[in-house]
Amino acid sequence: MKHGQISSKELTDFIRERATIEEVYARSMTKLAKSAGNFSQLGTFAPVWDVFKTSTEKLASCHLELVRKLQELIKDVQKYVDDQAKVHKKTKEEVASTNGAVQTIQTTGVALQKSKENYNAKTVDQERLRKEGATQREVDKAGVKAKKATEAYKGLVEKYATAKSEFEQKMAETAQVWVCVIWLFRALSSTTVECGCVHTEFLGNMENTSVESLILKLAESKGTGKERPGAKPRKRKTYAFPGQNSFYSSSDSEDEDEPRKFRVEIKPVAPNNGTHQSRATIDELKASIGNISLSPPTTVRQFLDYIYLEFFTLAIYSTLYGVNVPYPLLLVKFPGLCGLSNQVRPFSPPKTLSNASLSLAAPLARAESSSSLSSTASLSASNTPTVGTSRGPSPVTLASQDALPIAVAFTESVNAYFKGADPTKCIVKITGDMTLSFPMGIIKVFTSNPSPAVLTFKLKSTSKLEQILPNQTLLFSDPSQSDTNTKDFWFNMQALTSYLRKASEQNPAASYYNVDILKYQVSSNGIQSTPLNLAVYWKCTPTTTDLRLDYRYNPESMLCPGPLSNVQVLVPVDGEVINMQSLPNAVWNSELNKSLWKLSDISEKSDNEGSGSLRAKFELSDGPSTPTTLAVQFMSEGSTLSGVDMELLGVGYRLSLNKKRFATGRYMADC
Numbered sequence: 001m002k003h004g005q006i007s008s009k010e011l012t013d014f015i016r017e018r019a020t021i022e023e024v025y026a027r028s029m030t031k032l033a034k035s036a037g038n039f040s041q042l043g044t045f046a047p048v049w050d051v052f053k054t055s056t057e058k059l060a061s062c063h064l065e066l067v068r069k070l071q072e073l074i075k076d077v078q079k080y081v082d083d084q085a086k087v088h089k090k091t092k093e094e095v096a097s098t099n100g101a102v103q104t105i106q107t108t109g110v111a112l113q114k115s116k117e118n119y120n121a122k123t124v125d126q127e128r129l130r131k132e133g134a135t136q137r138e139v140d141k142a143g144v145k146a147k148k149a150t151e152a153y154k155g156l157v158e159k160y161a162t163a164k165s166e167f168e169q170k171m172a173e174t175a176q177v178w179v180c181v182i183w184l185f186r187a188l189s190s191t192t193v194e195c196g197c198v199h200t201e202f203l204g205n206m207e208n209t210s211v212e213s214l215i216l217k218l219a220e221s222k223g224t225g226k227e228r229p230g231a232k233p234r235k236r237k238t239y240a241f242p243g244q245n246s247f248y249s250s251s252d253s254e255d256e257d258e259p260r261k262f263r264v265e266i267k268p269v270a271p272n273n274g275t276h277q278s279r280a281t282i283d284e285l286k287a288s289i290g291n292i293s294l295s296p297p298t299t300v301r302q303f304l305d306y307i308y309l310e311f312f313t314l315a316i317y318s319t320l321y322g323v324n325v326p327y328p329l330l331l332v333k334f335p336g337l338c339g340l341s342n343q344v345r346p347f348s349p350p351k352t353l354s355n356a357s358l359s360l361a362a363p364l365a366r367a368e369s370s371s372s373l374s375s376t377a378s379l380s381a382s383n384t385p386t387v388g389t390s391r392g393p394s395p396v397t398l399a400s401q402d403a404l405p406i407a408v409a410f411t412e413s414v415n416a417y418f419k420g421a422d423p424t425k426c427i428v429k430i431t432g433d434m435t436l437s438f439p440m441g442i443i444k445v446f447t448s449n450p451s452p453a454v455l456t457f458k459l460k461s462t463s464k465l466e467q468i469l470p471n472q473t474l475l476f477s478d479p480s481q482s483d484t485n486t487k488d489f490w491f492n493m494q495a496l497t498s499y500l501r502k503a504s505e506q507n508p509a510a511s512y513y514n515v516d517i518l519k520y521q522v523s524s525n526g527i528q529s530t531p532l533n534l535a536v537y538w539k540c541t542p543t544t545t546d547l548r549l550d551y552r553y554n555p556e557s558m559l560c561p562g563p564l565s566n567v568q569v570l571v572p573v574d575g576e577v578i579n580m581q582s583l584p585n586a587v588w589n590s591e592l593n594k595s596l597w598k599l600s601d602i603s604e605k606s607d608n609e610g611s612g613s614l615r616a617k618f619e620l621s622d623g624p625s626t627p628t629t630l631a632v633q634f635m636s637e638g639s640t641l642s643g644v645d646m647e648l649l650g651v652g653y654r655l656s657l658n659k660k661r662f663a664t665g666r667y668m669a670d671c
Contacts, residue, residue, distance in 0.1 A: 004088065008081045012074055019070035022063050029060035044215055098170040105163040112156040119153040122146040168650060172454040172490070404445060405656035406455075406648075407437040407512075412522070412640045412662035418534045418669040423527040430522035430529065430641055431665075434459075437657075439512050443504050446497040453652030456490040459518075460645045461559075470518040474499065488649070489518075522642040529641065531557050531564060531662075532602065532634060534669040538627040545573060545618040545625040549669065553602050553610025559643035563603035564634040569614060571595050571630040576622035583615050602634070629670045635663035 033056035039049050126142040412432040419425035446452050462468070463485045470477060470489060474496055477489045496515075503513045527533055533554055539546040549569065555561035572594045580588045586595045595616060602610050618625070640660045648655050 004084055005081065008077060008084060012077050012081075015070050015074050015077065019067050019074070022070065023067045026060045026063035026067060029056055029063065033057040033060060095170075101163070101167045101170040105160070105167045108156065108160045108163045112153075112160045115149070115153045115156045119146075119149040122149040165651070169453070172456070172650070403654040404442050404652060405439060405654055406442075407657035407659065408646050408655065409435045409437070409514075409659040410640050410644060410646075410661070411435070412642060413665040414529075414531065414641060414662060414667065415665040416530045416534075416667050418527070418530075418536070420671050421535045421537075423533075426527035426530065428524040428526060428529050429665075430524055432520045432522060432640065432642060432644065434517045434520070434644075434646070436515050436517050437512050438500060438515065440504065440510060443497070443500045446493070447501065452493055452497070453650065454490050454493055455496070455653055456488065456649040458647045458649055459487045459489065460647055461485060461643045462487050464523050464642050465520045465644065466523045467521045468518060469520065471516060474515070475517065520642070520644070528554070529557050530554060531636065531641070532567075532632065532667075534632065536630060536669045536671050538625075538671045540575075540624040540627065542623040543620055545575060545577075545620060545623065547571065547573075547614075547616045547618070549614040549630065551602075551612060551614070553604065553606065555604055555610075557641060558636075558639055559641075560639040561604065562636045562639050563601040563605075564636050565601045567599040567602055567632070567634040569597040569599070569630060569632050571616075572628045573618050573625055574628075575618070575620040575625035577618045578621050579619040581617045586614075586616060627671050629668050632667045632669065633664050634667075635661065637661050 033053050036049050036053040036056065040046070041049070122142070122145045126139065126146045129139050129142050410432060412430060415429040415431075417427040459468070468487065474492055475489045476492060477487060481487055499515065500513055504510070507513075522529075531554055533552040535550045537548045537550075549571075553564065572592075574593055577588065577590070577593065580586070580595060582595065582597075584597065584599070586597045588595050595618075597614055600606075604610055606612075638660055639662070641662050646655075646658070
């Protein structure tokens with residue numbers, strides 16, 4: 001409060017300076033957009049200038065809008081300054097009891113220390129007199145003094161405990177008074193979203209601007225028509241050969257006045273063999289993949305990697321939804337794509353498997369039921385599985401004087417894309433969710449107490465977290481915390497009580513209620529952050545396709561290494577497979593054209609310390625196959641990849657269960 005006026009003035013100056021910078025930037029962007037309209041409109045590149053001009057104008061408009069918001073914000077801050085003096089007087093009265101609690105605990109603490117020293121001194125004197133053989137009168141006199149010191153010390157201990165409890169309660173209540181929202185961030189965040197939309201639109205326009213479309217536009221703008229000048233179109237007479245459905249043309253028709261006839265045949269595209277997809281479908285795919293990005297390209301090699309990422313999106317679409325995309329582009333963007341003979345493995349199992357050890361599987365057969373082969377969607381679902389939490393004690397046993405039980409669950413999702421045998425091309429993204437579970441009986445305790453104990457907790461081991469997104473409706477935190485390994489949060493108890501009350505009204509029969517507290521993103525170190533390293537190799541011929549997947553368990557990626565369970569590998573193979581040999585045995589689904597491996601748990605205790613290979617040979621009737629992207633699924637109970645943890649602070653609550661788990665999101669491998 002002492003520095004509130006100064007801070008408000010400094011904030012006003014800061015916003016005013018930011019508004020000036022934004023205005024200069026916006027006007028410069030407007031000028032740049034106008035210059036784009038003066039550039040050469042000749043050649044195939046002319047339509048691209050329109051894209052640049054439009055996007056630049058929209059960005060300039062966004063920043064001018066931000067200038068307007070910032071100018072309005074300055075007025076709001078000034079109004080806040082005017083109201084601040086009035087609020088300060090009222091606030092001083094409201095938190096006066098906190099000041100008293102602070103003074104009480106300070107004076108009581110000093111008195112307690114002096115009493116402790118007096119108690120120790122009197123006790124030592126009494127014992128010394130007894131050992132030195134002093135008279136009984138002297139010993140009794142010292143005993144009386146020691147007893148008085150003991151009683152005084154005991155009384156101050158109890159008084160200090162009461163003062164400490166009151167101090168903690170008052171400080172927690174006062175802390176909530178000082179929590180406020182800085183309007184600046186609201187204005188900046190909305191503009192950031194608008195600028196992001198402009199960038200997204202720009203990328204979409206550029207994707208739709210292909211070389212072919214530019215050439216076509218140039219031809220249409222410079223052309224004089226689609227027919228040769230002075231020439232009359234000639235028709236060709238068709239002859240049908242017996243037993244054939246196709247038509248072949250003979251020489252020019254002699255009867256040019258005969259009405260022209262066309263034979264149109266429309267063939268539906270098979271779901272698994274289509275090579276063209278609508279723009280909307282591709283856009284939906286990109287939205288479902290999530291934000292997996294590379295750094296801006298600065299070299300030719302990085303530029304190629306960046307371009308490849310777009311094709312990676314199409315490759316994932318093929319695997320997830322059973323639809324082939326135009327892979328010939330990849331085979332041109334990357335020549336000599338696959339081969340099994342002389343590939344170098346990034347990791348090799350201690351024991352090798354020879355091709356001769358492949359056992360001949362039974363002829364291909366239809367899967368017995370749909371349950372024998374997991375669906376593609378289940379292997380690639382981006383949503384992490386729900387983690388169950390403890391129901392705690394019976395709701396009827398909870399009372400306001402009890403330490404209220406809550407449970408916490410950390411659930412993390414690891415997304416990874418492995419490119420061939422090059423570990424530097426591995427793209428990794430790890431996200432996590434934190435959920436608290438409250439027993440049903442806690443709602444009655446909250447609603448019957450007008451001022452329940454503030455629920456406070458510490459998020460520990462946060463040094464590996466790149467970003468933390470708390471539930472802003474329910475949580476408060478201090479942004480000035482400097483410890484990079486911990487972060488404190490406390491609940492808005494009124495909002496929490498309201499949330500739980502609504503949840504109980506919607507589902508009154510539930511024994512407990514889960515509340516999403518925060519989300520976070522974990523910093524990754526490429527392939528070293530993946531629990532299961534992968535490398536896949538394909539060898540495709542017109543009659544056979546050889547596949548090998550090498551895998552290695554990576555305990556270094558986990559704080560507390562645990563086994564990977566429910567491990568499944570799904571591989572799409574086209575080319576009309578008529579027979580499959582595999583090691584270990586896999587299941588082939590002829591309807592989906594996919595093979596599925598289900599493996600036992602993988603850990604350091606597994607064969608070869610968790611390293612191994614999956615091999616398969618596919619015989620084809622319509623080869624060669626096109627190498628595709630395979631999907632892998634697994635999960636692990638009892639640990640997380642980030643190592644993040646939680647500790648309750650203060651009094652009134654206890655942690656009944658701490659559940660940790662991670663599972664795969666999009667976990668892909670390509671050759």
